[in-house]
Amino acid sequence: MQIEASNKKSKKLFSIFFLVVMISIVATYYRYVIIKDFEITTDQDAFNESLLENQ
Protein backbone atom coordinates (compact mmCIF):
# COMPACT_ATOMS: atom_id res chain seq x y z
CA MET A 1 0.00 0.00 0.00
CA GLN A 2 2.85 2.37 0.92
CA ILE A 3 4.62 1.63 -2.38
CA GLU A 4 1.41 2.34 -4.33
CA ALA A 5 0.90 5.63 -2.50
CA SER A 6 4.52 6.56 -3.13
CA ASN A 7 4.14 5.70 -6.86
CA LYS A 8 1.03 7.89 -7.09
CA LYS A 9 2.86 10.78 -5.41
CA SER A 10 5.81 10.27 -7.72
CA LYS A 11 3.57 10.27 -10.82
CA LYS A 12 1.85 13.46 -9.64
CA LEU A 13 5.20 15.13 -8.98
CA PHE A 14 6.64 14.25 -12.39
CA SER A 15 3.39 15.18 -14.15
CA ILE A 16 3.47 18.65 -12.58
CA PHE A 17 7.18 18.95 -13.35
CA PHE A 18 6.76 18.10 -17.03
CA LEU A 19 3.70 20.34 -17.30
CA VAL A 20 5.74 23.29 -15.99
CA VAL A 21 8.56 22.39 -18.41
CA MET A 22 6.12 22.30 -21.34
CA ILE A 23 4.58 25.66 -20.37
CA SER A 24 8.06 27.16 -20.14
CA ILE A 25 9.04 25.77 -23.57
CA VAL A 26 5.84 27.08 -25.17
CA ALA A 27 6.38 30.52 -23.61
CA THR A 28 9.99 30.56 -24.85
CA TYR A 29 8.90 29.53 -28.35
CA TYR A 30 6.21 32.23 -28.35
CA ARG A 31 8.67 34.93 -27.27
CA TYR A 32 11.60 34.07 -29.54
CA VAL A 33 10.01 32.45 -32.62
CA ILE A 34 6.47 33.90 -32.87
CA ILE A 35 6.86 37.50 -31.68
CA LYS A 36 10.67 37.64 -32.04
CA ASP A 37 11.04 39.59 -28.79
CA PHE A 38 14.82 39.74 -28.27
CA GLU A 39 17.64 42.23 -28.71
CA ILE A 40 20.19 41.88 -31.50
CA THR A 41 23.70 43.27 -31.09
CA THR A 42 25.22 44.32 -34.45
CA ASP A 43 28.62 45.48 -35.65
CA GLN A 44 28.11 49.22 -36.52
CA ASP A 45 31.56 49.54 -38.22
CA ALA A 46 30.89 46.70 -40.63
CA PHE A 47 27.53 48.26 -41.48
CA ASN A 48 29.19 51.65 -42.18
CA GLU A 49 31.89 50.02 -44.34
CA SER A 50 29.18 48.26 -46.31
CA LEU A 51 27.35 51.55 -46.91
CA LEU A 52 30.57 53.22 -48.11
CA GLU A 53 31.29 50.33 -50.50
CA ASN A 54 27.79 50.62 -51.99
CA GLN A 55 28.19 54.37 -52.53
Added chain:
Amino acid sequence: METLIQTSINLCQWDTAQLLIFSDNVFGTLIYYSHFFALILSLIVGIFVFTSNRESLTSQILLFMTVIFSLWVFFDLVLWATDNSSFTMFFWSLEILIEPMIYGASVYFLYVFINKNDIKTLTKILLILPILPIIILLPTKLTLLGFDLTNCDRNAVEGFLSTYYTYFIEILYVSWIFVLSIVKYIKAVPEQKRQIFFITLGIILFLLSFSFGNIIGSFTDDWVVGQLGLFGMPIFAGFLAYMIVRFKTFNIKLLGAQALVFALGFLVLAVAFIRNIENVKLVIAFTLLFVLLLGRALIKSVRKEVMQREQLQILSEQLFDANEKLKGLDKLKTEFLSLASHQLRSPLTAMKGYSSMLMEGDFGEINPKAKEAVERIFQSTMNLTKIVEDFLNVSKIEAGGMKYEMGTFSLSEIARDMSKDLSITAGQKGLKLNFESDSDTDCTVNGDREKVRQVVLNFIDNSIKYTKEGTVNVSVKKVSGKVIFSVKDTGMGMTPEIKATLFQKFARGDGARMNTGGSGLGLYLAKEIIEAHKGTVDVESDGPGKGSNFHFELDTIK
Protein backbone atom coordinates in the same frame (compact mmCIF):
# COMPACT_ATOMS: atom_id res chain seq x y z
CA MET B 1 17.41 49.26 -37.26
CA GLU B 2 15.78 46.57 -39.39
CA THR B 3 18.04 47.61 -42.31
CA LEU B 4 21.09 47.50 -40.10
CA ILE B 5 20.31 43.97 -38.92
CA GLN B 6 19.46 42.71 -42.42
CA THR B 7 22.64 44.25 -43.83
CA SER B 8 24.70 42.65 -41.08
CA ILE B 9 23.10 39.27 -41.80
CA ASN B 10 23.77 39.67 -45.53
CA LEU B 11 27.37 40.61 -44.82
CA CYS B 12 27.91 37.38 -42.91
CA GLN B 13 26.85 35.32 -45.97
CA TRP B 14 25.32 32.50 -43.93
CA ASP B 15 23.87 29.46 -45.57
CA THR B 16 20.21 28.56 -45.03
CA ALA B 17 19.84 25.28 -43.12
CA GLN B 18 18.01 22.33 -44.69
CA LEU B 19 15.97 20.16 -42.28
CA LEU B 20 17.28 22.43 -39.49
CA ILE B 21 20.69 20.75 -39.29
CA PHE B 22 22.25 20.57 -42.77
CA SER B 23 24.06 23.66 -43.98
CA ASP B 24 27.49 25.00 -44.90
CA ASN B 25 27.48 26.95 -41.64
CA VAL B 26 28.63 23.70 -40.01
CA PHE B 27 32.21 24.14 -41.12
CA GLY B 28 33.76 20.87 -40.00
CA THR B 29 32.81 17.26 -40.77
CA LEU B 30 34.00 16.47 -37.24
CA ILE B 31 31.04 18.42 -35.88
CA TYR B 32 28.56 16.19 -37.73
CA TYR B 33 30.58 13.13 -36.77
CA SER B 34 30.75 13.96 -33.07
CA HIS B 35 27.06 14.90 -32.90
CA PHE B 36 25.64 11.98 -34.88
CA PHE B 37 27.88 9.50 -33.10
CA ALA B 38 26.85 10.76 -29.65
CA LEU B 39 23.17 10.99 -30.61
CA ILE B 40 22.87 7.54 -32.18
CA LEU B 41 24.97 5.69 -29.63
CA SER B 42 23.20 7.21 -26.65
CA LEU B 43 19.79 6.39 -28.12
CA ILE B 44 20.86 2.81 -28.90
CA VAL B 45 22.10 2.27 -25.33
CA GLY B 46 18.96 3.82 -23.81
CA ILE B 47 16.46 1.95 -26.01
CA PHE B 48 18.27 -1.41 -25.74
CA VAL B 49 18.44 -1.23 -21.98
CA PHE B 50 14.81 -0.09 -21.74
CA THR B 51 13.38 -2.74 -24.10
CA SER B 52 15.27 -5.47 -22.24
CA ASN B 53 13.49 -4.60 -19.01
CA ARG B 54 10.65 -2.09 -19.27
CA GLU B 55 9.63 -2.49 -15.63
CA SER B 56 13.03 -1.58 -14.25
CA LEU B 57 13.22 1.99 -12.95
CA THR B 58 16.96 2.12 -13.71
CA SER B 59 16.19 1.34 -17.37
CA GLN B 60 13.48 4.01 -17.45
CA ILE B 61 15.77 6.70 -16.00
CA LEU B 62 18.59 5.70 -18.35
CA LEU B 63 16.20 5.98 -21.30
CA PHE B 64 15.12 9.43 -20.11
CA MET B 65 18.76 10.50 -19.74
CA THR B 66 19.76 9.26 -23.19
CA VAL B 67 16.67 10.75 -24.86
CA ILE B 68 17.19 14.24 -23.38
CA PHE B 69 20.91 14.00 -24.09
CA SER B 70 20.10 13.13 -27.73
CA LEU B 71 17.72 16.08 -27.87
CA TRP B 72 20.48 18.32 -26.52
CA VAL B 73 22.87 17.03 -29.21
CA PHE B 74 20.27 17.62 -31.91
CA PHE B 75 19.55 21.16 -30.68
CA ASP B 76 23.29 21.83 -30.63
CA LEU B 77 23.53 20.76 -34.25
CA VAL B 78 20.64 23.10 -35.10
CA LEU B 79 22.58 25.95 -33.46
CA TRP B 80 25.58 25.14 -35.66
CA ALA B 81 23.53 24.98 -38.83
CA THR B 82 20.81 27.62 -38.55
CA ASP B 83 20.98 31.19 -39.85
CA ASN B 84 17.70 32.07 -38.13
CA SER B 85 18.26 34.22 -35.03
CA SER B 86 14.86 33.20 -33.56
CA PHE B 87 15.77 29.51 -33.81
CA THR B 88 19.15 30.22 -32.24
CA MET B 89 17.47 31.95 -29.28
CA PHE B 90 14.87 29.19 -28.88
CA PHE B 91 17.15 26.16 -29.20
CA TRP B 92 19.86 27.81 -27.10
CA SER B 93 17.23 28.21 -24.34
CA LEU B 94 16.25 24.56 -24.67
CA GLU B 95 19.86 23.49 -24.25
CA ILE B 96 20.10 25.57 -21.08
CA LEU B 97 16.94 23.83 -19.84
CA ILE B 98 18.11 20.30 -20.68
CA GLU B 99 21.64 20.49 -19.25
CA PRO B 100 20.70 20.60 -15.54
CA MET B 101 18.00 17.98 -16.17
CA ILE B 102 20.70 15.56 -17.40
CA TYR B 103 22.64 16.21 -14.19
CA GLY B 104 19.56 15.78 -11.99
CA ALA B 105 18.60 12.56 -13.79
CA SER B 106 22.16 11.26 -13.31
CA VAL B 107 21.83 11.69 -9.52
CA TYR B 108 18.43 9.96 -9.61
CA PHE B 109 19.91 7.13 -11.73
CA LEU B 110 22.78 6.64 -9.27
CA TYR B 111 20.40 6.55 -6.30
CA VAL B 112 18.18 3.88 -7.87
CA PHE B 113 21.14 1.89 -9.22
CA ILE B 114 22.77 1.66 -5.79
CA ASN B 115 19.62 1.27 -3.65
CA LYS B 116 17.92 -1.07 -6.19
CA ASN B 117 14.79 0.86 -5.24
CA ASP B 118 13.02 4.14 -5.89
CA ILE B 119 13.86 7.16 -3.75
CA LYS B 120 11.50 9.04 -1.42
CA THR B 121 9.25 11.77 -2.84
CA LEU B 122 11.03 14.33 -0.66
CA THR B 123 14.39 13.44 -2.26
CA LYS B 124 12.79 13.78 -5.69
CA ILE B 125 11.51 17.25 -4.76
CA LEU B 126 15.02 18.19 -3.56
CA LEU B 127 16.40 16.93 -6.89
CA ILE B 128 13.92 19.00 -8.92
CA LEU B 129 14.05 22.22 -6.82
CA PRO B 130 17.38 23.58 -8.15
CA ILE B 131 16.11 23.26 -11.76
CA LEU B 132 12.85 25.13 -11.11
CA PRO B 133 14.29 28.70 -11.41
CA ILE B 134 15.68 27.82 -14.84
CA ILE B 135 12.34 26.39 -16.00
CA ILE B 136 10.33 29.35 -14.72
CA LEU B 137 12.75 32.04 -15.90
CA LEU B 138 13.61 30.37 -19.24
CA PRO B 139 11.81 32.93 -21.46
CA THR B 140 13.30 35.93 -19.58
CA LYS B 141 16.40 38.05 -19.95
CA LEU B 142 17.88 36.34 -16.92
CA THR B 143 18.50 33.34 -19.18
CA LEU B 144 19.35 34.96 -22.55
CA LEU B 145 20.10 38.66 -23.02
CA GLY B 146 19.86 38.65 -26.79
CA PHE B 147 21.43 37.62 -30.09
CA ASP B 148 24.98 38.63 -31.01
CA LEU B 149 25.61 39.48 -34.66
CA THR B 150 29.06 40.97 -34.20
CA ASN B 151 31.86 39.08 -36.00
CA CYS B 152 29.17 36.88 -37.60
CA ASP B 153 29.21 34.63 -34.52
CA ARG B 154 25.45 33.78 -34.48
CA ASN B 155 25.65 33.35 -30.73
CA ALA B 156 23.04 34.03 -28.08
CA VAL B 157 24.25 36.30 -25.29
CA GLU B 158 23.81 34.41 -22.05
CA GLY B 159 22.31 36.02 -18.95
CA PHE B 160 23.03 35.50 -15.28
CA LEU B 161 21.14 32.19 -15.01
CA SER B 162 22.88 30.51 -17.93
CA THR B 163 26.36 31.87 -17.21
CA TYR B 164 26.50 31.31 -13.48
CA TYR B 165 23.44 29.61 -11.97
CA THR B 166 23.34 26.59 -14.32
CA TYR B 167 26.98 25.85 -13.64
CA PHE B 168 26.42 26.31 -9.92
CA ILE B 169 23.68 23.67 -9.86
CA GLU B 170 25.66 21.37 -12.15
CA ILE B 171 28.54 21.54 -9.65
CA LEU B 172 25.97 20.94 -6.91
CA TYR B 173 24.69 17.77 -8.64
CA VAL B 174 28.24 16.49 -9.29
CA SER B 175 29.09 17.05 -5.60
CA TRP B 176 25.86 15.21 -4.70
CA ILE B 177 27.00 12.26 -6.83
CA PHE B 178 30.43 12.26 -5.16
CA VAL B 179 29.04 12.38 -1.62
CA LEU B 180 26.36 9.75 -2.34
CA SER B 181 28.88 7.38 -3.94
CA ILE B 182 31.41 7.75 -1.14
CA VAL B 183 28.79 7.18 1.58
CA LYS B 184 27.34 4.14 -0.21
CA TYR B 185 30.81 2.83 -1.09
CA ILE B 186 31.88 2.83 2.56
CA LYS B 187 28.77 0.87 3.60
CA ALA B 188 28.78 -1.57 0.63
CA VAL B 189 30.01 -5.18 0.46
CA PRO B 190 33.09 -5.80 -1.81
CA GLU B 191 31.11 -6.83 -4.93
CA GLN B 192 28.82 -3.79 -4.61
CA LYS B 193 31.85 -1.56 -4.12
CA ARG B 194 33.09 -2.39 -7.61
CA GLN B 195 29.66 -1.67 -9.08
CA ILE B 196 29.39 1.67 -7.25
CA PHE B 197 32.93 2.59 -8.32
CA PHE B 198 32.40 1.88 -12.01
CA ILE B 199 28.93 3.41 -12.32
CA THR B 200 30.08 6.56 -10.51
CA LEU B 201 33.20 6.77 -12.67
CA GLY B 202 31.07 6.38 -15.82
CA ILE B 203 28.60 9.07 -14.77
CA ILE B 204 31.29 11.50 -13.57
CA LEU B 205 33.31 11.09 -16.79
CA PHE B 206 30.21 11.65 -18.86
CA LEU B 207 29.12 14.72 -16.94
CA LEU B 208 32.60 16.24 -16.76
CA SER B 209 33.25 15.78 -20.47
CA PHE B 210 29.75 17.10 -21.19
CA SER B 211 30.35 20.19 -19.03
CA PHE B 212 33.89 20.76 -20.26
CA GLY B 213 32.87 22.17 -23.64
CA ASN B 214 29.99 24.21 -22.26
CA ILE B 215 31.97 25.83 -19.46
CA ILE B 216 34.82 26.68 -21.85
CA GLY B 217 32.27 28.00 -24.39
CA SER B 218 30.40 30.16 -21.87
CA PHE B 219 33.51 31.79 -20.45
CA THR B 220 35.67 32.06 -23.60
CA ASP B 221 33.07 32.07 -26.41
CA ASP B 222 35.07 29.28 -28.13
CA TRP B 223 32.29 26.80 -28.87
CA VAL B 224 34.38 24.60 -31.21
CA VAL B 225 36.28 23.14 -28.25
CA GLY B 226 32.90 22.13 -26.84
CA GLN B 227 32.57 19.46 -29.52
CA LEU B 228 35.26 17.39 -27.84
CA GLY B 229 32.96 17.16 -24.83
CA LEU B 230 30.53 15.05 -26.84
CA PHE B 231 33.09 12.25 -26.95
CA GLY B 232 32.30 11.81 -23.27
CA MET B 233 29.20 9.90 -24.35
CA PRO B 234 31.13 6.92 -25.83
CA ILE B 235 33.19 6.84 -22.63
CA PHE B 236 30.02 6.73 -20.57
CA ALA B 237 28.51 4.14 -22.91
CA GLY B 238 31.75 2.16 -22.67
CA PHE B 239 31.51 2.06 -18.89
CA LEU B 240 27.84 1.23 -19.06
CA ALA B 241 28.56 -1.65 -21.43
CA TYR B 242 31.30 -2.77 -19.05
CA MET B 243 28.73 -2.76 -16.25
CA ILE B 244 26.38 -4.83 -18.40
CA VAL B 245 29.05 -7.43 -19.20
CA ARG B 246 30.89 -7.47 -15.89
CA PHE B 247 28.06 -7.21 -13.40
CA LYS B 248 25.10 -8.23 -15.61
CA THR B 249 23.45 -5.07 -14.36
CA PHE B 250 20.78 -5.05 -17.05
CA ASN B 251 21.24 -8.64 -18.21
CA ILE B 252 21.53 -7.68 -21.87
CA LYS B 253 24.94 -9.03 -22.87
CA LEU B 254 23.83 -9.73 -26.41
CA LEU B 255 22.27 -6.32 -26.84
CA GLY B 256 25.45 -4.74 -25.45
CA ALA B 257 27.51 -6.62 -28.04
CA GLN B 258 25.13 -5.54 -30.82
CA ALA B 259 25.43 -1.92 -29.71
CA LEU B 260 29.22 -2.22 -29.77
CA VAL B 261 29.27 -3.65 -33.29
CA PHE B 262 26.86 -0.99 -34.53
CA ALA B 263 28.88 1.80 -32.93
CA LEU B 264 32.12 0.44 -34.38
CA GLY B 265 30.56 0.24 -37.83
CA PHE B 266 29.46 3.82 -37.49
CA LEU B 267 32.93 4.93 -36.36
CA VAL B 268 34.63 3.21 -39.30
CA LEU B 269 32.07 4.62 -41.73
CA ALA B 270 32.60 8.11 -40.33
CA VAL B 271 36.31 7.96 -41.16
CA ALA B 272 35.45 7.70 -44.85
CA PHE B 273 33.78 11.11 -44.73
CA ILE B 274 36.57 12.98 -42.94
CA ARG B 275 38.97 14.81 -45.22
CA ASN B 276 41.21 16.48 -42.63
CA ILE B 277 43.97 14.05 -41.58
CA GLU B 278 44.12 15.52 -38.04
CA ASN B 279 40.44 14.77 -37.57
CA VAL B 280 40.97 11.22 -38.86
CA LYS B 281 43.67 10.70 -36.25
CA LEU B 282 41.34 11.94 -33.55
CA VAL B 283 38.49 9.67 -34.64
CA ILE B 284 40.80 6.66 -34.88
CA ALA B 285 42.18 7.37 -31.41
CA PHE B 286 38.69 7.39 -29.94
CA THR B 287 37.73 4.29 -31.92
CA LEU B 288 40.79 2.45 -30.68
CA LEU B 289 40.07 3.39 -27.07
CA PHE B 290 36.49 2.28 -27.49
CA VAL B 291 37.48 -1.05 -29.07
CA LEU B 292 40.12 -1.79 -26.44
CA LEU B 293 37.83 -1.13 -23.51
CA LEU B 294 34.70 -2.88 -24.74
CA GLY B 295 36.36 -5.52 -26.89
CA ARG B 296 38.38 -6.91 -23.97
CA ALA B 297 35.34 -7.11 -21.73
CA LEU B 298 33.25 -8.73 -24.44
CA ILE B 299 35.90 -11.31 -25.39
CA LYS B 300 36.20 -12.35 -21.74
CA SER B 301 32.45 -12.60 -21.49
CA VAL B 302 32.10 -14.62 -24.70
CA ARG B 303 34.87 -17.03 -23.62
CA LYS B 304 33.12 -17.59 -20.31
CA GLU B 305 29.80 -18.02 -22.07
CA VAL B 306 31.23 -20.61 -24.51
CA MET B 307 32.77 -22.64 -21.67
CA GLN B 308 29.52 -22.58 -19.73
CA ARG B 309 27.60 -23.61 -22.84
CA GLU B 310 29.92 -26.57 -23.44
CA GLN B 311 29.54 -27.71 -19.85
CA LEU B 312 25.80 -27.26 -20.11
CA GLN B 313 25.72 -29.35 -23.30
CA ILE B 314 27.54 -32.24 -21.59
CA LEU B 315 25.26 -32.01 -18.57
CA SER B 316 22.21 -31.87 -20.79
CA GLU B 317 23.24 -35.06 -22.61
CA GLN B 318 23.90 -36.84 -19.31
CA LEU B 319 20.57 -35.64 -17.98
CA PHE B 320 18.76 -36.87 -21.10
CA ASP B 321 20.29 -40.37 -20.70
CA ALA B 322 19.47 -40.44 -17.00
CA ASN B 323 15.93 -39.30 -17.73
CA GLU B 324 15.42 -42.04 -20.32
CA LYS B 325 16.66 -44.64 -17.85
CA LEU B 326 14.39 -43.25 -15.16
CA LYS B 327 11.38 -43.33 -17.48
CA GLY B 328 12.10 -46.99 -18.25
CA LEU B 329 12.47 -47.80 -14.55
CA ASP B 330 9.31 -45.89 -13.69
CA LYS B 331 7.37 -47.83 -16.31
CA LEU B 332 8.73 -51.11 -14.97
CA LYS B 333 7.82 -50.06 -11.43
CA THR B 334 4.27 -49.15 -12.43
CA GLU B 335 3.82 -52.45 -14.27
CA PHE B 336 5.25 -54.33 -11.32
CA LEU B 337 3.01 -52.50 -8.84
CA SER B 338 -0.06 -53.16 -10.94
CA LEU B 339 0.78 -56.82 -11.37
CA ALA B 340 1.78 -57.31 -7.76
CA SER B 341 -1.30 -55.53 -6.46
CA HIS B 342 -3.60 -57.65 -8.56
CA GLN B 343 -1.82 -60.81 -7.47
CA LEU B 344 -1.92 -59.73 -3.84
CA ARG B 345 -5.60 -58.82 -3.84
CA SER B 346 -6.82 -62.35 -4.52
CA PRO B 347 -5.15 -64.05 -1.52
CA LEU B 348 -6.04 -61.05 0.66
CA THR B 349 -9.71 -61.40 -0.24
CA ALA B 350 -9.52 -65.06 0.69
CA MET B 351 -7.79 -64.28 4.00
CA LYS B 352 -10.34 -61.56 4.83
CA GLY B 353 -13.28 -63.77 3.94
CA TYR B 354 -12.12 -66.86 5.83
CA SER B 355 -11.05 -64.94 8.95
CA SER B 356 -14.44 -63.18 8.95
CA MET B 357 -16.19 -66.55 8.68
CA LEU B 358 -14.05 -67.94 11.50
CA MET B 359 -14.97 -64.98 13.76
CA GLU B 360 -18.68 -65.36 13.01
CA GLY B 361 -18.54 -69.08 13.90
CA ASP B 362 -19.26 -70.51 10.44
CA PHE B 363 -16.79 -73.30 11.16
CA GLY B 364 -17.98 -73.80 14.73
CA GLU B 365 -17.12 -72.09 17.96
CA ILE B 366 -13.46 -71.31 18.56
CA ASN B 367 -11.81 -70.59 21.89
CA PRO B 368 -11.39 -66.93 22.97
CA LYS B 369 -7.60 -66.91 22.50
CA ALA B 370 -7.89 -68.22 18.95
CA LYS B 371 -10.70 -65.74 18.29
CA GLU B 372 -8.46 -62.84 19.39
CA ALA B 373 -5.73 -64.07 17.01
CA VAL B 374 -8.23 -64.36 14.16
CA GLU B 375 -9.47 -60.80 14.87
CA ARG B 376 -5.89 -59.55 14.57
CA ILE B 377 -5.47 -61.47 11.32
CA PHE B 378 -8.68 -59.87 10.06
CA GLN B 379 -7.57 -56.32 11.08
CA SER B 380 -4.11 -56.75 9.55
CA THR B 381 -5.66 -58.08 6.37
CA MET B 382 -7.92 -55.01 6.23
CA ASN B 383 -4.91 -52.69 6.62
CA LEU B 384 -2.97 -54.59 4.00
CA THR B 385 -5.93 -54.46 1.61
CA LYS B 386 -6.06 -50.67 2.04
CA ILE B 387 -2.34 -50.34 1.24
CA VAL B 388 -2.65 -52.61 -1.80
CA GLU B 389 -5.65 -50.53 -2.97
CA ASP B 390 -3.55 -47.38 -2.64
CA PHE B 391 -0.69 -48.90 -4.66
CA LEU B 392 -3.13 -50.06 -7.29
CA ASN B 393 -4.69 -46.59 -7.54
CA VAL B 394 -1.28 -44.91 -7.80
CA SER B 395 -0.22 -47.25 -10.58
CA LYS B 396 -3.52 -46.57 -12.37
CA ILE B 397 -3.07 -42.79 -12.07
CA GLU B 398 0.52 -42.93 -13.30
CA ALA B 399 -0.41 -45.17 -16.20
CA GLY B 400 -3.27 -42.76 -17.00
CA GLY B 401 -5.79 -45.53 -16.46
CA MET B 402 -7.77 -44.12 -13.54
CA LYS B 403 -11.44 -44.11 -14.50
CA TYR B 404 -13.99 -41.76 -12.93
CA GLU B 405 -17.68 -42.51 -12.99
CA MET B 406 -19.17 -39.06 -12.87
CA GLY B 407 -22.54 -38.24 -11.39
CA THR B 408 -24.18 -35.78 -9.02
CA PHE B 409 -24.23 -36.36 -5.28
CA SER B 410 -24.32 -34.43 -2.04
CA LEU B 411 -20.91 -34.00 -0.45
CA SER B 412 -22.49 -33.18 2.90
CA GLU B 413 -24.38 -36.49 2.84
CA ILE B 414 -21.15 -38.45 2.28
CA ALA B 415 -19.31 -36.46 4.95
CA ARG B 416 -22.17 -36.98 7.43
CA ASP B 417 -22.20 -40.75 6.83
CA MET B 418 -18.43 -41.02 7.15
CA SER B 419 -18.41 -38.89 10.31
CA LYS B 420 -21.08 -41.10 11.81
CA ASP B 421 -19.14 -44.28 10.96
CA LEU B 422 -15.85 -42.95 12.27
CA SER B 423 -17.27 -41.32 15.42
CA ILE B 424 -17.06 -44.78 17.08
CA THR B 425 -13.32 -45.02 16.33
CA ALA B 426 -12.87 -41.40 17.53
CA GLY B 427 -14.82 -42.16 20.71
CA GLN B 428 -12.62 -45.19 21.42
CA LYS B 429 -9.63 -42.79 21.42
CA GLY B 430 -11.42 -40.31 23.68
CA LEU B 431 -11.88 -37.78 20.89
CA LYS B 432 -14.99 -35.77 20.12
CA LEU B 433 -15.96 -35.80 16.45
CA ASN B 434 -18.29 -32.92 15.45
CA PHE B 435 -20.05 -32.50 12.15
CA GLU B 436 -21.77 -29.45 10.67
CA SER B 437 -22.89 -28.64 7.16
CA ASP B 438 -25.14 -26.56 4.93
CA SER B 439 -28.18 -28.26 3.41
CA ASP B 440 -27.59 -31.31 1.19
CA THR B 441 -29.02 -29.58 -1.88
CA ASP B 442 -26.62 -26.66 -1.44
CA CYS B 443 -23.67 -29.00 -1.32
CA THR B 444 -24.38 -31.03 -4.46
CA VAL B 445 -21.34 -31.62 -6.64
CA ASN B 446 -20.52 -33.48 -9.83
CA GLY B 447 -17.94 -36.25 -9.54
CA ASP B 448 -17.09 -39.87 -8.84
CA ARG B 449 -18.99 -40.53 -5.61
CA GLU B 450 -16.83 -43.50 -4.59
CA LYS B 451 -13.51 -41.73 -5.19
CA VAL B 452 -14.60 -38.57 -3.35
CA ARG B 453 -15.87 -40.74 -0.49
CA GLN B 454 -12.38 -42.28 -0.34
CA VAL B 455 -10.86 -38.80 0.04
CA VAL B 456 -13.36 -37.80 2.75
CA LEU B 457 -12.61 -41.03 4.61
CA ASN B 458 -8.87 -40.44 4.28
CA PHE B 459 -9.05 -36.90 5.70
CA ILE B 460 -11.23 -37.81 8.70
CA ASP B 461 -9.36 -41.04 9.37
CA ASN B 462 -6.01 -39.18 9.29
CA SER B 463 -7.23 -36.57 11.73
CA ILE B 464 -8.38 -39.23 14.17
CA LYS B 465 -5.10 -41.13 13.80
CA TYR B 466 -2.89 -38.11 14.43
CA THR B 467 -4.91 -36.48 17.23
CA LYS B 468 -4.18 -37.71 20.76
CA GLU B 469 -6.81 -35.60 22.54
CA GLY B 470 -9.35 -32.89 21.83
CA THR B 471 -11.74 -32.64 18.92
CA VAL B 472 -12.06 -33.33 15.23
CA ASN B 473 -14.47 -30.94 13.48
CA VAL B 474 -15.82 -31.96 10.09
CA SER B 475 -17.69 -29.35 8.05
CA VAL B 476 -19.16 -28.96 4.58
CA LYS B 477 -20.01 -25.41 3.50
CA LYS B 478 -21.06 -23.70 0.31
CA VAL B 479 -18.99 -20.55 -0.30
CA SER B 480 -19.34 -18.51 -3.51
CA GLY B 481 -20.08 -21.33 -5.94
CA LYS B 482 -17.79 -23.84 -4.25
CA VAL B 483 -18.42 -26.62 -1.78
CA ILE B 484 -15.68 -26.67 0.83
CA PHE B 485 -15.07 -29.82 2.85
CA SER B 486 -12.76 -29.39 5.82
CA VAL B 487 -11.47 -31.44 8.74
CA LYS B 488 -10.03 -29.38 11.57
CA ASP B 489 -8.33 -31.13 14.47
CA THR B 490 -6.40 -30.38 17.65
CA GLY B 491 -3.73 -32.91 16.69
CA MET B 492 -0.01 -32.89 16.04
CA GLY B 493 0.03 -30.13 13.39
CA MET B 494 3.09 -29.68 11.21
CA THR B 495 5.99 -27.43 10.23
CA PRO B 496 5.87 -25.41 6.96
CA GLU B 497 8.58 -27.73 5.55
CA ILE B 498 6.43 -30.83 6.12
CA LYS B 499 3.37 -29.03 4.77
CA ALA B 500 5.21 -28.32 1.53
CA THR B 501 5.82 -32.02 0.85
CA LEU B 502 2.79 -33.59 2.50
CA PHE B 503 0.81 -34.20 -0.70
CA GLN B 504 3.73 -35.85 -2.44
CA LYS B 505 4.08 -39.58 -2.99
CA PHE B 506 5.29 -41.55 0.08
CA ALA B 507 5.41 -38.38 2.22
CA ARG B 508 4.80 -39.38 5.83
CA GLY B 509 5.84 -36.27 7.74
CA ASP B 510 6.00 -36.65 11.51
CA GLY B 511 2.99 -38.94 11.32
CA ALA B 512 5.28 -41.89 10.65
CA ARG B 513 6.17 -41.88 14.35
CA MET B 514 2.55 -42.25 15.44
CA ASN B 515 1.25 -44.49 12.70
CA THR B 516 3.77 -46.91 11.28
CA GLY B 517 1.24 -48.76 9.17
CA GLY B 518 0.54 -46.06 6.57
CA SER B 519 1.83 -46.16 2.99
CA GLY B 520 2.31 -42.39 2.58
CA LEU B 521 0.04 -42.51 -0.46
CA GLY B 522 -3.32 -41.45 1.02
CA LEU B 523 -2.89 -37.67 0.69
CA TYR B 524 -1.16 -38.03 -2.67
CA LEU B 525 -4.16 -39.98 -3.96
CA ALA B 526 -6.57 -37.47 -2.40
CA LYS B 527 -4.83 -34.62 -4.21
CA GLU B 528 -4.82 -36.49 -7.53
CA ILE B 529 -8.51 -37.42 -7.22
CA ILE B 530 -9.65 -33.90 -6.26
CA GLU B 531 -7.53 -32.28 -8.98
CA ALA B 532 -9.03 -34.72 -11.50
CA HIS B 533 -12.38 -33.18 -10.44
CA LYS B 534 -10.92 -29.69 -11.16
CA GLY B 535 -10.86 -29.00 -7.42
CA THR B 536 -8.11 -27.94 -5.03
CA VAL B 537 -6.67 -29.53 -1.90
CA ASP B 538 -4.72 -27.77 0.84
CA VAL B 539 -3.77 -27.90 4.49
CA GLU B 540 -3.21 -25.23 7.09
CA SER B 541 -1.39 -25.55 10.39
CA ASP B 542 -0.07 -23.03 12.89
CA GLY B 543 2.83 -25.36 13.64
CA PRO B 544 3.71 -28.58 15.42
CA GLY B 545 1.29 -29.41 18.23
CA LYS B 546 -1.18 -26.73 17.11
CA GLY B 547 -3.53 -28.87 15.04
CA SER B 548 -4.26 -28.77 11.34
CA ASN B 549 -7.04 -28.04 8.90
CA PHE B 550 -7.23 -30.27 5.83
CA HIS B 551 -9.68 -29.10 3.21
CA PHE B 552 -10.67 -29.49 -0.40
CA GLU B 553 -13.11 -27.63 -2.59
CA LEU B 554 -15.21 -28.64 -5.59
CA ASP B 555 -17.49 -26.69 -7.89
CA THR B 556 -21.10 -26.86 -6.86
CA ILE B 557 -23.92 -27.74 -9.26
CA LYS B 558 -25.76 -24.56 -10.18
